[in-house]
Amino acid sequence: MLDVAAQNGPLIDRLTEKAADLIRSGRYILGPEVVAFESEVANYIGAEHAVGVSSGTDALMVALMALGVGPGHEVITTPFTFFATAGCIARVGATPIFVDIRPETFNIDVEQVAAAVTNHTRAILPVHLFGQACDMEALSAVANKHGLPIIEDAAQAIGTKSPLGPVGSLGAYGCFSFFPSKNLGGFGDGGLVTTQDPALADKARVMRAHGSSPKYYHSVIGGNFRIDALQAALLRVKLPELEGWTSRRRENASRYDAAFGASGLDESLLRPPPRRFEGHIYNQYVLRTSRRDELQAHLQAEKIATAIYYPVPLHRQECFAHLGYREGSLPVSEKASREVLALPIFAGLGEARQKRVIDTVIGFLRQ
């Protein structure tokens, strides 16, 4: 699905030199590499402020804690996402309110968001899934009408643009991840919180360091959510390459789209993901097919890796059973879970390997 070591290979000399410099410097917690990385990555994303944190999950924790979300509060979100999105809502003591997705984009259905707002709603947490922006214009209208902050889960969407502007600059906070499989992957865990508001940036920095300001004085309770200086230093080496890697991903996506579009197969057998907005960064290329499990088994037999994001929507996870969402309650997400299949899309895939994937997919579905 993804060859991270091959991607880092050409950078190995600069990476090891950078790591050696950092080790010699003795500055392992925050410090100049973190400050420089925050400024460079904020500039890349198009956000005013960026705060480096320990993971994408912790970026969500910091955002929720900084906004004071806690017990008695509801946060409206999507069930068709990685677990952390809703896990963090529950971890701060609030209740995730799941609403369904749009079948064509896999992103949250804004009309259902509007209908789910109650007196207890404290925030809206949309996810720019697979690297494609949500409908932020419509979401912002709902949020503004009710005076609710939006926390953008942009873990899969670094560099994604929406018609309203870059993701991560449109809500109260944007949350990013440097998990190795994300478009900008570190050498372990890392994450980022972005915001346009200097006061919210300060709050996030305070939450990142146990809620202390100044040191050893705590007016709020935070945690240890710091990004490692080593990760920040190494990510600075990779960041200038990101735009090129994203272009390769887009080219790969266009080749899949063209081949699948020309296959003549029925939509129920093979539906490529629609590109609603330019500015999709294709963290994943996820097609739909009614023969998903058979197709995946066939590809595996042909030594072609695929993945299912996500096999169980969050409202049907055992840990959320007490919330009472029955089977069929969010049918679009449930159907998507049965039909989605992610194909290799990483920058280093190459045309020859991609052609083999295309031919194998189409060949199987024609039988």
Ligand SMILES: *Cc1c(COP(=O)(O)O)cnc(C)c1O
């Ligand atoms: C990866 C991811 C996260 C969590 O990021 P980590 O860095 O792995 O903690 C959160 N939300 C979404 C949608 C993700 O894809």
